Amino acid sequence: MATLAELLDDLVADVDGVFLFSPSASYYERFDSRDDLVVIAPENTVDAETFVRLPLEFTNVEDRIKFGIEGAMDENIVEEGDTVICSASMFDGDADTLTRVRVGENMRSGVYDLIVNSRADPNVVRDVFEVAVELGKKGQKGKPVGALFVVGDAGKVMNKSRPLSYNPFEKSHVHVGDPIVNVMLKEFSRLDGAFVVSDSGKIVSAYRYLEPAAEGVDIPKGLGARHMAGGAITRDTNAIAIVLSESDGLVRAFKGGKLILEIDPEDY
Numbered sequence: 001m002a003t004l005a006e007l008l009d010d011l012v013a014d015v016d017g018v019f020l021f022s023p024s025a026s027y028y029e030r031f032d033s034r035d036d037l038v039v040i041a042p043e044n045t046v047d048a049e050t051f052v053r054l055p056l057e058f059t060n061v062e063d064r065i066k067f068g069i070e071g072a073m074d075e076n077i078v079e080e081g082d083t084v085i086c087s088a089s090m091f092d093g094d095a096d097t098l099t100r101v102r103v104g105e106n107m108r109s110g111v112y113d114l115i116v117n118s119r120a121d122p123n124v125v126r127d128v129f130e131v132a133v134e135l136g137k138k139g140q141k142g143k144p145v146g147a148l149f150v151v152g153d154a155g156k157v158m159n160k161s162r163p164l165s166y167n168p169f170e171k172s173h174v175h176v177g178d179p180i181v182n183v184m185l186k187e188f189s190r191l192d193g194a195f196v197v198s199d200s201g202k203i204v205s206a207y208r209y210l211e212p213a214a215e216g217v218d219i220p221k222g223l224g225a226r227h228m229a230g231g232a233i234t235r236d237t238n239a240i241a242i243v244l245s246e247s248d249g250l251v252r253a254f255k256g257g258k259l260i261l262e263i264d265p266e267d268y
């Protein structure tokens with residue numbers, strides 16, 4: 001029979017990295033001599049040599065860990081096949097959880113890059129992405145719907161688009177992330193055109209017909225006008241586009257005129 005300490009030894013044996021999620025200074029100092037230490041936190045308050053930024057609140061520890069590992073992959077700190085031990089706090093206070101994780105290429109969803117390296121606020125990108133995923137999962141009244149969200153650089157996006165109908169958000173000051181707004185976005189997704197969202201998350205307009213220049217846009221063949229317009233506007237402006245396809249149900253994101261993420265909402 002193994003003792004508890006032996007079981008823990010097995011858990012942490014032969015790891016390629018030790019990932020500390022938001023460690024306190026005193027906890028961090030206890031590890032000081034290791035050179036495979038990675039701190040993953042909103043800010044590098046412990047002055048760690050290797051640091052990955054976590055720009056969002058994650059109450060769910062699994063989501064936090066997945067997001068942090070994807071960030072570490074993006075920064076070339078770990079790669080597929082590596083095994084890391086993650087230390088995190090699940091309840092209040094200091095680290096209370098150790099998890100052994102094998103890094104897989106399937107963890108590189110593109111979501112970290114999208115959220116961290118976009119012009120708009122990371123929380124705004126996350127909220128819009130989640131609305132698109134939820135819409136993709138449930139559809140609208142059981143039927144599949146498509147939707148196009150253009151996020152960030154809203155002034156320029158407005159200049160490169162025109163209204164298809166009156167803008168229901170004209171005089172309102174509503175922001176993505178409000179539960180009521182998410183209901184409105186889902187409701188309006190049945191209507192034509194794009195939603196335009198500002199860097200700070202204000203919904204600037206619905207019903208926008210995008211008219212970006214399409215030259216130099218590198219979008220996979222087979223995608224239609226919604227995806228082309230969404231992709232092209234991100235080359236013409238510093239916005240990103242998050243697109244839910246009505247026909248194949250996938251959520252895609254575009255940045256700089258390129259497809260950077262493609263996920264099935266059912267798997268997310």
Ligand SMILES: Nc1ncnc2c1ncn2[C@@H]1O[C@H](COP(=O)(O)OP(=O)(O)OP(=O)(O)O)[C@@H](O)[C@H]1O
Pocket residue numbers: 145146147148191192193194208209210211223224225226227228229244245246247248
């Ligand atoms: N330039 C545009 N700006 C904003 N919305 C557009 C534009 N072009 C198309 N759309 C919207 O996309 C909808 C679907 O068009 P289309 O089928 O050509 O796109 P798609 O890329 O094939 O998307 P899906 O996979 O959802 O069918 C249109 O009904 C319209 O609401």
Ligand SMILES: [Mn+2]
Pocket residue numbers: 224225247
């Ligand atoms: Mn289509």
